[in-house]
Amino acid sequence: MFPTTVEKVTLGSLHFRKRKCCYVKMEGTDTGGNTYLIRPNYHHKFKAAVVKECIHDILREQLSGVQYDPDEVGVLSRSLADCIKDKLKDVGFDRYKLVVQVVIGEQRGEGVKMAARCFWDADTDSYAQDIFMNDSLFCVAAAFGSYFY
Amino acid sequence: MDEFQTGEETAFVVDEVSTIIKESVEGAIGGNAYQHSRVNQWTTNVVEQSLSQLSKLGKPFKYIVTCVIMQKNGAGLQTASSCFWDNTTDGSCTVRWGNKSMYCIVSVFGLAI
Numbered sequence: 001m002f003p004t005t006v007e008k009v010t011l012g013s014l015h016f017r018k019r020k021c022c023y024v025k026m027e028g029t030d031t032g033g034n035t036y037l038i039r040p041n042y043h044h045k046f047k048a049a050v051v052k053e054c055i056h057d058i059l060r061e062q063l064s065g066v067q068y069d070p071d072e073v074g075v076l077s078r079s080l081a082d083c084i085k086d087k088l089k090d091v092g093f094d095r096y097k098l099v100v101q102v103v104i105g106e107q108r109g110e111g112v113k114m115a116a117r118c119f120w121d122a123d124t125d126s127y128a129q130d131i132f133m134n135d136s137l138f139c140v141a142a143a144f145g146s147y148f149y
Numbered sequence: 150m151d152e153f154q155t156g157e158e159t160a161f162v163v164d165e166v167s168t169i170i171k172e173s174v175e176g177a178i179g180g181n182a183y184q185h186s187r188v189n190q191w192t193t194n195v196v197e198q199s200l201s202q203l204s205k206l207g208k209p210f211k212y213i214v215t216c217v218i219m220q221k222n223g224a225g226l227q228t229a230s231s232c233f234w235d236n237t238t239d240g241s242c243t244v245r246w247g248n249k250s251m252y253c254i255v256s257v258f259g260l261a262i
Binding site: 068070073074076077078080081082084085088089097098099100101102103104105106107108109110111112113114115116117118119120121125127142144146149 | 183185188189191192193195196197199200203204211212213214215216217218219220221222223224225226227228229230231232233234235239241256258260262
């Protein structure tokens with residue numbers, strides 16, 4: 001129902017009514033909660049370069065001068081993974097599920113190869129990895145981000 | 150209108166995935182000794198075979214498969230992972246395989262859509 005005002009206009013001998021219609025503006029819906037975005041905005045995309053730098057900083061900070069110790073390496077790798085995951089949550093990848101994998105190995109001249117493949121949506125999902133090495137250990141950390149529709 | 154199936158169809162089943170991975174690893178590097186020149190190809194094969202078998206399951210999941218192949222040398226190796234996901238639907242599975250000359254560790258992460 002639109003409220004209308006009717007004006008009577010006279011023009012010479014012609015009489016006609018001018019009808020003015022006013023439209024009531026609907027209240028905008030609340031854009032808080034779930035917006036059903038199926039693609040992230042460019043700003044909210046999982047940026048590999050930014051993540052790689054985060055990982056690099058954390059590895060450098062926590063592993064400089066550390067020797068490989070079989071008793072402690074379990075706790076160390078776990079804490080590194082949690083630390084990287086928490087840092088990435090703070091950076092602000094809101095709609096992303098995160099998987100962080102940390103591999104620490106002893107340096108004894110052995111050959112090691114690590115590979116990864118992902119079955120995902122290449123537009124929205126991405127990963128970043130970094131490697132840290134010193135005389136007694138090497139550490140590979142990989143962070144994968146998968147958009148949650 | 151299709152009925153959306155929930156329940157057993159959309160949970161990450163560790164046993165099933167574990168079996169698939171073991172078969173893929175056996176198939177790709179089964180009776181071989183560690184060779185530096187071939188390890189590149191082996192990791193690729195293991196990972197690609199696992200992924201293609203997993204995608205054939207037809208479940209609404211995104212998969213991340215990582216594989217580490219390491220020569221047996223007396224050195225130690227530790228893997229850890231930390232995940233920010235939905236515990237009810239998502240899951241991971243790690244398979245350790247070894248022969249006389251090398252270890253192969255495959256991790257699979259399944260994220261529900």
